Amino acid sequence: MAADEKNADEREAREIPIEGCEGDENAEAEAVTEAAEEAAAGPAEGEADDIAAEAEAVVAEAERLAKAEAEAAAMKDRYLRLQAEWDNYRKRTAEEAADMKVRAAEKIMEDVLPVLDDFERAIAHAEQNGEEGLLDGVKAISTKVCQVFGKHGLEAIDPAGEPFDALEHQAVATVPDESVPDETVAQVYQKGYRLGKKVLRPAMVTISSGGPKREAEEE
Template sequence: MTDQEHNDQVDTEAQSAPETEQPAEQAPNDAEALSAQVETLANALASAKEQTLRAQADAQNSRRRAEQDIEKAHKFGQEKLVADLLPVVDNLERALSSIDRESEANKPIIEGIELTLKSFTDSLARHQVVALNPAGEPFDPQLHQAMTMVDNPDVEPNTVIDVFQKGYTLHGRLVRPAMVVVAKG
């Protein structure tokens, strides 16, 4: 080995020696830095987990809302059609009430209208359309439309005493209020 190589080797060892002593001096600083970094990463992980949970909950809520909207669309999508068909029921009922039931010539007509009305109302009932005929019940402004108020001492105040036109609900939602006469107090 030449002197130059020997000097280089000694320089290398000299440089190595302080480095081995230096980590021992920096060990507490490195441990603090590492623990701070671990704490920062732990906080970031907790924040990421919380954001993930919130995102999952938000997605689940959106899915549930969409399912409810679809269910309502299926239930109440036919509301306009039902509202358009209700005058047909009213007209069949009016025809039955205005026809002379004593005449033998009208018996087949009455029977035909009654069967048509029954078929129609059964079809509506299969689709959860329910008639409201509130005669004798207390007046409910959410289900009834008061056409007039009449003094009637035989009945309690705010009681429906006559029904001009039946009301109807579709799956519990009001399609048309019942038009009624209410007793005054």
């Protein structure tokens, strides 16, 4: 009987629970279970929205960069095309200008050739018949030359008796003359020439001095 009581006491002693052990194990199990459920459920709703927004922003930025790169490539291609077109235009206009210059010179030379022929004929006539009539021939040739160059816009500046003009005349000397207004062209040493409105060469002249001042309306 005493032995049975002793065995019963030992069984009770072995079955006495340790305080806190069973509760801790349950808490850990619940925590593991919750973590597993959260992992299975994925991120919270707010976090998912943030991730989605960031992803959309990254995609939008990538699209913007791609668009900018495409526009830059298109602008570069357009610039290169315009540069090539400008180079071609510049070369073409330079060639056209050179060609026009050659054609203009050819036209002038064609008009001058008959004058050269006249000079040769006048020289040959003077050699065969003496100098008789040579002066008249030279005068005729000079007139023809003036007509040829006048056809191409060349005008002689022969200002004898006209008021002095510093834009078209070059004074090389002064002569006293009280009979004409001051600074009147007295003599033309060398004619000048203008082409259109441009003075190619001013006339070399002498001008009067000592005469009355030229009136403003005459100027």
